[in-house]
Amino acid sequence: MAHGNYSYKPTNAFMKWLDSRLPIVRLVDESVLKFPTPKNLNMWFTFGGILTFMLAVQIVSGIVLAMHYVPHETQAFDSVERIMRDVNYGWLLRYMHSNGASMFFIAVYLHIFRGLYYGSFKAPREVLWLLGIVIYLLMMATGFLGYTLPWGQMSFWGATVITNFFSAIPLVGESITQWLWGSFAVDNTTLQRFFSLHYLLPFVIAGVVVLHIWALHVPGNNNPLGIDVKGPQDTVPFHPYYTTKDGFWIALFLIVFAYFIFFNPNFLGHADNYVPANRLVTPAHIVPEWYYLPLYAILRSVPDKLIGVILMISAILIWALLPWLDTSRVRSNNFRPIMKQLFWILIVVIFLLGYLGAQTADDSNLVFFGAELPIGKLLLSQLLTFYYFAHFLVITPIVGLWETPNPVPESISKAVLAKKNGGAVPVAAE
Amino acid sequence: MGAAMTKLNLLVALALVFGFADKTLAEDAHAVKPPKQMKWSWDGPFGQFDRQQLQRGYQVYKEVCASCHSMHLVSFRNLSQPGGPEFSEAQMKAIAAGVQINTLDDKGEAFDDKGVALQRPGTAADRFPSPFSNELAARAANNNAYPPDLSVITKARPDGSNYVYSLLTGYSDPPAKFELLPGLYYNAHFPNHQIAMPQPLATDDQVTYAPNAGNPAATIDQMAKDVTAFLTWAGEPKMEERKQMGVKVIIFLVLLAALLYTAYRQLWKDVDH
Ligand code: HEM
Numbered sequence: 001m002a003h004g005n006y007s008y009k010p011t012n013a014f015m016k017w018l019d020s021r022l023p024i025v026r027l028v029d030e031s032v033l034k035f036p037t038p039k040n041l042n043m044w045f046t047f048g049g050i051l052t053f054m055l056a057v058q059i060v061s062g063i064v065l066a067m068h069y070v071p072h073e074t075q076a077f078d079s080v081e082r083i084m085r086d087v088n089y090g091w092l093l094r095y096m097h098s099n100g101a102s103m104f105f106i107a108v109y110l111h112i113f114r115g116l117y118y119g120s121f122k123a124p125r126e127v128l129w130l131l132g133i134v135i136y137l138l139m140m141a142t143g144f145l146g147y148t149l150p151w152g153q154m155s156f157w158g159a160t161v162i163t164n165f166f167s168a169i170p171l172v173g174e175s176i177t178q179w180l181w182g183s184f185a186v187d188n189t190t191l192q193r194f195f196s197l198h199y200l201l202p203f204v205i206a207g208v209v210v211l212h213i214w215a216l217h218v219p220g221n222n223n224p225l226g227i228d229v230k231g232p233q234d235t236v237p238f239h240p241y242y243t244t245k246d247g248f249w250i251a252l253f254l255i256v257f258a259y260f261i262f263f264n265p266n267f268l269g270h271a272d273n274y275v276p277a278n279r280l281v282t283p284a285h286i287v288p289e290w291y292y293l294p295l296y297a298i299l300r301s302v303p304d305k306l307i308g309v310i311l312m313i314s315a316i317l318i319w320a321l322l323p324w325l326d327t328s329r330v331r332s333n334n335f336r337p338i339m340k341q342l343f344w345i346l347i348v349v350i351f352l353l354g355y356l357g358a359q360t361a362d363d364s365n366l367v368f369f370g371a372e373l374p375i376g377k378l379l380l381s382q383l384l385t386f387y388y389f390a391h392f393l394v395i396t397p398i399v400g401l402w403e404t405p406n407p408v409p410e411s412i413s414k415a416v417l418a419k420k421n422g423g424a425v426p427v428a429a430e
Numbered sequence: 431m432g433a434a435m436t437k438l439n440l441l442v443a444l445a446l447v448f449g450f451a452d453k454t455l456a457e458d459a460h461a462v463k464p465p466k467q468m469k470w471s472w473d474g475p476f477g478q479f480d481r482q483q484l485q486r487g488y489q490v491y492k493e494v495c496a497s498c499h500s501m502h503l504v505s506f507r508n509l510s511q512p513g514g515p516e517f518s519e520a521q522m523k524a525i526a527a528g529v530q531i532n533t534l535d536d537k538g539e540a541f542d543d544k545g546v547a548l549q550r551p552g553t554a555a556d557r558f559p560s561p562f563s564n565e566l567a568a569r570a571a572n573n574n575a576y577p578p579d580l581s582v583i584t585k586a587r588p589d590g591s592n593y594v595y596s597l598l599t600g601y602s603d604p605p606a607k608f609e610l611l612p613g614l615y616y617n618a619h620f621p622n623h624q625i626a627m628p629q630p631l632a633t634d635d636q637v638t639y640a641p642n643a644g645n646p647a648a649t650i651d652q653m654a655k656d657v658t659a660f661l662t663w664a665g666e667p668k669m670e671e672r673k674q675m676g677v678k679v680i681i682f683l684v685l686l687a688a689l690l691y692t693a694y695r696q697l698w699k700d701v702d703h
Pocket of ligand 1: 055058059060061062063064065066069080094097098101104139142143144146147148149150198199202203205269
């Protein structure tokens with residue numbers, strides 16, 4: 001548990017005065033600076049910090065972009081180009097923002113799968129995990145809305161395809177879709193409301209992030225061993241230990257980010273989005289941004305639109321059931337010989353789904369590195385979708401009951417000491 | 431950036447190269463031929479444009495392409511900005527003044543009393559004028575095809591610079607049995623191999639390069655390279671500034687990471703973890 005022996009002592013008369021009226025310095029001191037953090041966290045635990053940083057990058061660059069951007073169907077495309085050409089460092093802002101969205105999603109996926117691997121979703125962190133899913137859903141919505149704003153071909157047709165999902169809802173689908181559009185098709189009204197919502201949602205995200213961190217600070221961080229903190233000997237204060245360690249990883253992350261901004265700014269985008277939106281010309285191949293590709297493959301794996309949409313949404317919502325589907329006594333996959341392998345299989349399945357999501361939607365055989373595989377794309381995506389759901393709904397509960405986990409160390413401090421002395425890890429008494 | 435392929439096109443290219451190369455491509459005469467992979471002066475993290483090449487490229491655009499294609503995002507003043515063709519201020523103003531721009535008179539009229547459009551000489555602030563007043567007029571003059579605006583064309587096609595160069599040099603006679611629709615031209619780099627654009631660079635010396643020291647002969651290939659360079663710059667006029675800043679930022683971040691790493695190792699020295 002996260003109860004340290006630290007407490008805040010105001011150092012001068014003014015701080016004492018303030019502390020008895022608005023204990024904000026105490027809050028920061030106790031919940032950030034001195035926050036007792038397990039001492040065995042590895043690099044996978046820095047993505048929370050990276051995500052907070054990236055949210056700030058998106059909000060700051062976005063606010064300045066919004067000062068120059070024109071949300072109108074006849075001017076949006078040119079206004080983005082004008083930002084790139086005529087606004088001082090506008091190219092930097094725009095490439096920060098467009099590549100920032102991708103980096104944000106890279107970080108959130110690593111963050112989520114870190115949680116999956118180390119069992120961070122398990123009791124007592126269920127609410128923390130659920131809030132994380134809410135943040136992810138809001139990010140998906142924000143990224144989609146933002147991608148429509150430059151009003152290129154992919155913006156327009158992506159928005160058309162995605163909003164059309166709602167028309168799959170029986171009876172009221174058509175009305176809901178037109179209500180979202182504010183019109184009878186994606187047009188200027190749609191662009192303007194998407195801009196308004198794209199501006200709004202990141203601040204909603206920031207709000208949920210506060211709840212997320214609050215929910216983190218009750219049980220404290222999970223850690224690679226997945227065992228509870230037993231006392232102060234298991235932790236270090238967040239500052240300066242993790243500010244420097246996370247700072248180092250953030251700097252490495254920024255090097256990758258900077259590579260994309262400065263040397264390959266359009267690599268993660270799609271050339272068609274530099275063609276202005278044209279409702280008369282449908283692009284040969286409408287693909288969403290890379291971060292939606294696995295979901296897109298799940299959507300297309302069934303011919304029925306309604307079922308496809310339901311599957312796609314369930315693919316995320318199923319994560320919300322995970323704390324109750326996982327029956328294992330042990331959190332970390334480090335001590336789960338079978339689940340550990342199933343975890344990596346799941347990752348491969350998701351990558352394959354992502355690959356299929358980028359392919360043209362026909363049922364030709366899959367061509368993979370030159371070899372034509374004897375399996376149709378449709379069948380393969382159906383099998384993978386089936387496995388994806390089976391992993392959570394069937395495999396996870398059964399393996400949790402049936403697998404014998406390896407012995408778990410008694411405490412973090414004993415485990416790290418043993419590792420240092422090269423001895424056997426002391427095991428908790430059963 | 432010019433040579434950058436989106437990951438998707440990389441996959442498509444891989445599928446093409448490995449998957450279809452031996453069998454499908456031979457069978458299906460309509461598969462698009464992948465762009466030729468060229469070496470450009472602006473490739474790589476330290477790449478820069480060749481000023482003389484951009485100036486020649488502008489000349490090719492102006493004398494050949496501009497009769498069909500607009501470039502409405504580019505202004506004359508851009509021609510003398512750092513990182514571009516870097517014409518002198520005087521040269522740039524002379525270029526602008528040599529172009530007639532539609533205008534309004536004091537009463538806001540666009541035409542004189544005989545219905546002729548009012549015009550004035552261009553200034554540095556003007557954007558390149560468009561050859562047609564609207565899309566319908568452009569289509570009417572081009573066999574119902576629309577010559578796209580070329581301002582960002584190298585970003586609007588996968589592997590854009592290589593693609594534009596390959597397209598310009600990719601005209602040939604159609605293979606036997608190929609059914610070319612009337613008014614279209616055979617080009618293996620264009621989808622379906624038929625394009626409505628007649629071969630724009632058709633003979634050597636179509637454009638007369640100034641006999642400056644260092645200006646190469648105006649072969650078709652050279653003109654295609656030069657205009658591709660110009661279009662790449664026009665699509666990304668801040669590329670040099672971007673790459674130069676990028677080198678500094680990466681150096682800074684590497685130093686910062688090294689510093690934080692040392693601090694973190696130093697701090698954690700006495701903590702078992
Ligand atoms: C969660 C944080 C955010 C994400 C993931 C995000 C994502 C995106 C994406 C993917 C684009 C399209 C980029 C492109 O291809 O050009 C975009 C554009 C844009 N965003 Fe955001 N954004 C975020 C926050 C914000 C905020 C807070 C604002 C305004 C206050 C904003 C304003 C804009 C504007 C004006 C554009 C259009 C300019 C452009 O396309 O570059 N964004 N956003």
